[in-house]
Amino acid sequence: MVMVVGVPGVGKTTLMQKFVYDWVKGDLYQRFSFVFFFKFRELNRLDKVSLETLILHHYPYLWQQLGNIFQDPEKLLFIFDGLDESNQTMDFTSRHLCSDPKQPERCGDIVVSLVRKSLLNGCSVLMTSRPTRLASMDCEAFQRMVEISGFSPKERRIYFDNFFRDPELAEKAFTYVRQNDTLYTFCYLPSYCWIICTVLSRSFQTTSSDQQVSLLPRTVTQLFAIFVANILSNHSPEKSGAQKLLQSMGWMAEHGVMNHTIIFDGRDLESFEVDNRSRLLSSFLMESEEPVSYSFLHLTVQEFFSALVHYVDFSLEKLEQSLNKAKFYPDGRGEMFLRFLCGLSDDTTRSILSEYLDTQAAQASREVITWVKDLNVEEEKLMFSNENKQLLLNIFYYLFESRNKVLVQEYFKSLRSLDLSRIHLSALDCTLLAFILENCRYVEELALEHSSLDNEGLERLAPGLLKLKFLSLTRNKIPDTSCMQLASVIRNNRSLKKLILSCNHLSGPHLSDLMEALSSSASQIELLDFYEDDLPDNIYLHFPSIVRNKPSLKTLILASNRLSGPHFGDLMEALSCPSCRVEELRLTFSNLNGTACIQLASLIRKHQYLKKLDLFDSLSGPHIEELMEALSSPHCRIEILDLGRNNLPNLSCIPLASGIRNNHNLKRLDLSDNHLSGPHLRDLLDALSNPGCRIEELHLERNGWTKKEKDALRELESRKPDLRIYF
Template sequence: MEELRGKVVTNDELQQFRQKLAQYEEHQLNIFYEYFWEDLIYILETLDSLSILRELSFRHCNSVEHYVSIRKQRGASAFARMLLEDIRASGRDTTLGLWESLFALQNDHPHPNLLGILDELTQTGDFLEQNVILDIIGPDLSHDLKACRLQHKQTLLEKTQNLVEHRAPGLTTESLSFHISERYLDLIVVSSQHFRSRPQHELIATGGIHEHYLQRAQSNLERISPNRLFRWCHRKRRVPQTVLVSGVPGVGKTTLMQKFVYDWANGKLYQRFAFVFFFKFRDLNNDELSLAQMIIDEYPYLHNQLDIIFQNPAQLLFIFDGLDESKYQIDLKQMELCTNPCSMQTVGVIVSSLVRQTLLNGCSVLITSRPTRLATVETSIFHRVSEIMGFFPKEREKYFLHFFRDYTMAEKAFHYVRENGMLYTFCYIPSYCWIICTVLSMCFRDQKINSASTIEFFPKTVTQLFASFLSNILANHSQQRCIDKNFLISIGRMAENGVNSHTLSFTKDDLEAFSVDTSSHLVTSFVMESGKPPHVSYSFLHLTIQEFMAALVHYLDYSPERLQKALEEAKSYKDGRGEIFLRFISGLSDSSTRSLLKPYIGDLSAEASKHVISFLQMSIPTRRTQNTDIRKVLNEFARLTESRNKALVFSSIGSNKHFDFSEFYLAPLDCTVLAFILESCRQTEVLNLGACFIQTEGLERLVPTLHTVTDVRFTKNNLRNEDVQQIYSLLSHPYCRIQKLSLRNNGLTEESCANLATAINENKSLRELDLSKNKLAGDDFCQLLAVLSVPTCRIERLGLQEIKLTPEYAKSLLSLSVNTNLTHLNISSNFFGDAGYPHIKELILSHPSLKEIRVELNDFSEETEEDLKQLQTRRPDVVIS
C-alpha cells in the first residue's frame, strides 16, 4: 500500500525536523514523550532492534551492546521499556536523538505506527501541547453544564464500572460482577482499510489471520489503542471524527466500548468531549424518534440542558454499538438526511446524518459492527476504520486465571486447551474463552465427584465443547422438571433460520412464528432480552450457540428432505456463513459426541448421522487438479475432523498419497485439521507445505503426525531457531518414516545447529536433507557438520546452498568424505572464494561415493573456474556444476 511505504528522508528534511523539535522547551518535549509512550514501546518492540540502536549510537545516545544483551535475555518488551526509561532519564539531547533516529528510520522501516506518530508530531506539533492538555482537563463549561456533566459522568460510571461474568446454569445461581479495572484485558485493535466479502465464516477467517497478524505482519500492522481512536490518522491526514470498529461476535466490541466510556467518565480518556452518549443498536427499536428523544430516553436528566449541549457539537461523542444487531437495515450512504436534532426520523437517518455531519456538524461518532455486516457498507465515509482481533496469547492465559481464581486449576485448564489446537485457535475470542472455561470447570467438578473420570472425557472438538455446554444446561434443568424436547426443536428451527438469513436479533413475532415458548424455564439459558417493552429483542448468548442449535435440531427432528436441503444450502453460501453449522452437523454424526446429550434428551437420530456421513463421503474431493480450491478442501477436512471418523477419512482419502498445500496460507486451525487427516491416512508419501506460512503454533499441531509421512517440505515458512525443537521431536520419533526433509529458505541460524545435529543423529530414516538458504554459519555449525560426517550417517543428498559459509569452513567440509552414503552435495552460493577452493577440490577428489556436487556462485576467480572444469576430467564419475 502506497501510504505504508514511507518516504526517502533527505538530510535537509532531517535537519528541518531537528530544528523544529529544537524549538520546543523541555517540558513540551516531556509532554510529547509521555503522550507517545505506548506507541514508542510498540514501535521499539516491532522494529529491528539493531537498526534503532545503531541510529542512537550514531548520535552518541546509547551503547549498542548493552541493549542487544537486554533484548536477548529479557525480550522485546523489557528492552523497549528500559531503553525509553533510560532515554527519558538522560535528558533533552538524548530525547531529541531518539526522535531524530526514528525520523531517519522511515527509509528502511516504514512501520505505520512510526509514520503515524512522526506525522502527528510534525503536522500538529504547534497545537499538540494544547490538544494534550484539552484531553486531560476538558473544555471550559458554564457552571450549569459542569454540574450536568458531573451527573452524566456519575451515571455512566455506575453503568460501566462493573463487568458481569455470566455463569452457566449448574455452576452457580448468579452471575458474577467485577470492577472493570480488575478484570478488563487488553484487546488487539488494528487498522483495517476495507471490508471484503469474506469467502470464509468470519470466526474462522479472523482466527486464521490472528497469528499472522501477531507474528508476521507487524511491519504493515498499525496497532490502534483506545486512546488513539480519535487521534491523528496518518492514512487520512487528519484527526478523525467518524470511527468504525469491527469485530466478530464475542470478540469484545461491547466490552471495549464499555471500557472506553468508563475511562472517559473516570477522567482518564478524551476529556475533550464534554458529553459522551452511549447507545446499543439492539435497544433502538422505535420506528421513528428524534435524536433529542433518543438521548432523553437514555439520559432523562439531560432534558433541560440539551439545547445548550447541542450548541457545541465538537464537544460531543456518540457511540453506537452493534450495527449488525439493528432491527433496521441502516444505509449509511442514503440520500435522506436530517439537520434538526428534534425532527422525527428513523434510527438509520439519524445515525447516517451524524456520520455524514449534516446533523450536529463537528460532532464525533464511533460505531461498532460485525465484519459481515460491513461487507455491504460503504466504509470510506469513516475517517478511521479498525478491527478488533481479540486477545494476545498472554491475555488468553490471564482470562483462564481470572475465571478459575485458582492458579493450579487455571494452569491445568489452559494447558489442556493449549495442547488442543481445535479449541485453542478460537481462544482469541473472550466469549469463546468463557464457554471453554465453563465446560472445563464442569469437567473438573465431575472429576471430583467421580474419581474414575479422566481427562480422556474432556472435549476434544468444538462440537464436543458445545455439546458439553448444552448438556450442563440441560442437567441443571432436568433436576427440576423434564426437558421439553419440543422447545429445543422450536428454538433450533429459529436458530437455523437466523444463520441462513444473517439474523442475530429476533423479535417477539419471530419467537411466536417458530413456536418458541417464552414462558419455558429453558429460555434464559439460550437467549437474552434487550430493550424495553414494547420494543424487546432476543438474541442467543453467542452466535456459535445459535449455530450449534441450528445443527442439533436435525438430530432432534430428522427429516431427510429438510436435512439434505440444509446441507446443500449451507455449503452453497459464498460468504461462508454455513461453515460452522456444517462442522457442528458433522461433529454430531459421531456417536460419542451425541452420547453427551443422551441422558437429557434421549437418543439423537442415528439416521441423521448416516445421512450426514453419506453427505461427507460425497463431498470429499477424490482427485486434486490445478484449479482445486484449497480452502474448500480444508473446509471438507475440518468437517471430517469434527466427525472424528478416521475410517471414513481412510476409505475416502487414504489412497491419496500426495498432499500439496504450497503457497497457501495455513492457519494453526488448518494445521490441526491436517494433522487429523494425516493420522487417519496413516502413510502419506509427500506433504508439500512450502510457503504455507506455518508458524510455531501450526508446527506444534502438525508434528505429532508428521512422522507418518515419507517426504516433508517446509520450504520458505520463516521457521525460527525455537521451532527446531519441534523438528527434533519429529525426527527422533521411534516410528519416523521421513526420508526427505526440506527446511530450505527459513529463518534458521547457527543456534539451531545443535538441535538439528542431535535430531539427525537419533534419526534412522532420513536420506535427503535440504538446509539451504538459512544463516547457519557460526561456531555451532561445526556440531552439525560433525554429525553429517560420521560413517553411520544415512543422508545421501545434502543441501547447504547459500548458508553464509566463508573460506574458513571449506576445510571442515573435508570431513564429509567419511560419510560414504553421501552422493549429492550442494554448497553453491556461499563465499568460499579462491582461498577455500583447495579444500573443496580435495573434497571432490577424495570423496569415495560422491556423484554430484554443486559449487557455482562462490566468488571464484576465472582461473579457479577453469580449474573446476579441468577437475571434471579427473573425476568423470562426479557431476560438477
C-alpha cells in the same frame, strides 16, 4: 480504515468495547471527539436510512449538535462490529457511493462510503469480521488488516486462576486441560475458555445431581453439548419441557443462521413457539429492552442450536435443504452450523444429549455422513487455488468434529500430496490437520509454506508428521523452540526423505537439537533445504557429522546463507570424505571469498559423487580460476554447473576451456550474466568444439556479445547438433 479479523469467540466484540471504554476514561485515543459504535446485527433491521438518522437512532441526544460534529470528520471514529453478521451485500470496490449524510441509502452503502472516504472524508473506521466473510471480499480499501490471535499460553493460565476462586481447583482444571492437547488448543479462544472452565467447574465439584455429565470434551461440538447438557441437568426440568424448548429455540436459531438473523423479537418467539416464561430460556438467550429483543449468548451458541435441532426434531427434507443452503453461502455463515452438524453425527458426542433427541437422530447422523462423503474438492486445483484450500480446510473441520476415522480414510483414499501453503493456520487448525494426517494412510507429501505456524501450532501438528516422506515449512518464521518439535519428528519418522526449511531465519540454542536429530542414525533424509535461513557460523560444526554419517543425503541446499565463516572449511572437508554421497550442492547467493573458493576447489577435485553444483552469484576473490581448474580433475563427476552472475572476465575463458576439455561428464553449463566477451572466447569455443566435449546445454545470455561473437556461437551450434546454446 482498519479491519480487525478473528475466528468466532476470539474476542473481537470485547476488544471493541475495551476500545470505547479506554476512550471514555480518557486513557487512549483522545484525538477522537466522538466514537460511534454500531453492531451490524442491529443494523440488519434497518432499510434505507441516512447516516444522520442512523446516528440519531443510537444517539438521540446529539440531534442539535450533529451538524457541527460533521464539520470536523478527522475527529470522528465509526466502529462497526460483526461484518459477518450483516445480512447486506457489501462491496468495498463499488462505484455506488454516497456523500451526503442526510441522503437515505442502504446501510451497507453508507458503511462502504465511509470506508471509501466519499462520505465524511477524513473520518476513521474500525470494523470487525470473521475471516470466512472476508474470503470472498476485496478489502484493499482498508489500510490495515489486524488479526486477533487469542490467549497466549501464559494468558490461558491467568484466565484459569481468575475464573476459579479456589487455587487448588484452578490447578486441577488447568493440569487436566494442559494434558489434553485438543482442549488446551481450544483455550486460545476466550469464549471457549469460559465454556471449558464452566464445564470443568461443574465436573470437578461435588454435585447432588445424578445426571451430572462426566464426559470431558475433545471437540468443539462436545464442548457445547456438555455445556448445554449441564445447564439442562442443573435446572432439572421435565425432559419433555426441555426437549420442546430445544426444538422451538433450535428452529428459531436455524432460521436465523440461514437468513442472517441474530436479533429476534416477540413475534419471532411466538412464530417458533418459544416459551419466554421458561426458566431455561435465560440460560441461552439474552433479553434487551427498548424495544424488547432477544439474542443468543453468542453467535456460536445460536449456530450450535441450529445444528442440534436436526437431531432433536428430525426431518429429512429440512436437513437436506439446510445442508445444501449452508454449503453455498459465500459469506461463510453456514460454516459453524455444518461443523456442529458433523460433530453431532458422532455417536459418543450425541450421547451427551441423548435423552433430548429424536428417535430418528441416528438417521440424521447417516444423512450428514453421506453428505460429507459427497463433497467434492478437485485435487488438481488444490496446488493453485486458495479458495479450494480453504474449502479443504473446512472439510477437515467437518471430519475432525465427526471423529469418524473410517470416513477420513475413505474420503482421502487417493490423496498423496497435500498443499495448504499461504493459508494461515492457527493452533486449532494444526490440531485437526494432525488428526487428518494420522488417519490418512496414503498422504506422503505436505506443503505448509507461508502458513504462519507458531510454536504451539507445530507442537499440535507434530503427531501428524510421523508418516510423511516430504515436508515443506518454507517461510514460517519458525521460532527457536519449535526446533525441538522438528527434532522429535525427524527422530521418530524414518520415512522422511525431503525436509525443506527455507526462509525461516533459524537461530537460537535449540537449532542444535534439530541438527543433532538430522545426524542421528534414525534420520534417512535425502534432501535437506536451508535456503536463506541466515544460519549462524557455529551451526556449520554440525554439518560434517550429518554429511559423514548420512549416506542417504543426496541433496544439500545452503544457498543465501553466510558461508564464508571459519567452519565452512569443515563442511567442505566432510563433503570430500568417501562416506559422503551428496550428489547435488546448492550454494547460490553465498558470497564465497577467496579462501572458501580454495576449499570448494578441493571438494570438486576429491568428491566423486557430486553431479550438480550451483554457484550462481556466489564467487568473489582471486581464487576463482583455481575453482575452474578443479573441473579438470579426473575425480570430478559434475554434470550440471551453474556459474551465472559471478562477474567472470574474458580471461576466465582460458581455465574454463581447460576444464571443458578434461571433463567429459559435464552436460549443462550456465555462464550467463558474466563478462566473457573478448579475445579469449576463441579458447572457449575451441574447447566446446572438442569431440570429447559432452555439453548439451550452454547458457551464455547477457555477456555483452558482439555481432561477430554471436555469429561464431551460431556457427558452433550448427556444427554440433547435440549442443544447444542460449545467448
